[in-house]
Amino acid sequence: MDLPLDEEDGTFTNISLADDSERRSGRRRPAAGRARAAGMNAEMDAVEAENQVELEEKTRLINQVLELQHTLEDLSARVDAVKEENLKLKSENQVLGQYIENLMSASSVFQTTDTKSKRK
Numbered sequence: 001m002d003l004p005l006d007e008e009d010g011t012f013t014n015i016s017l018a019d020d021s022e023r024r025s026g027r028r029r030p031a032a033g034r035a036r037a038a039g040m041n042a043e044m045d046a047v048e049a050e051n052q053v054e055l056e057e058k059t060r061l062i063n064q065v066l067e068l069q070h071t072l073e074d075l076s077a078r079v080d081a082v083k084e085e086n087l088k089l090k091s092e093n094q095v096l097g098q099y100i101e102n103l104m105s106a107s108s109v110f111q112t113t114d115t116k117s118k119r120k
Contacts, residue, residue: 104110
């Protein structure tokens with residue numbers, strides 16, 4: 001993009017990119033044109049507001065999904081820990097049960113009596 005060079009002093013001239021046709025012509029837009037532009041701006045603002053609401057809702061839902069995923073991970077870890085504890089307790093119960101059986105069989109108090117052999 002070539003900028004206009006001021007011939008007198010060799011500097012560049014600034015050109016505004018804004019629509020300043022109203023200032024140059026000395027005329028203003030008709031009222032209908034201004035109203036239409038205002039209506040378009042209002043419509044664009046409404047669309048932007050709707051997009052912002054949708055974006056906020058999506059963000060809220062994403063955060064909620066992430067929170068639920070973390071909760072699920074925590075629950076899964078807790079279930080695994082409880083399963084391990086359960087297996088450990090079952091094993092300890094088997095050992096204790098076997099120990100009690102061995103004690104009972106070694107004790108004369110808990111010896112089985114054969115009632116049939118005493119009657120004969």
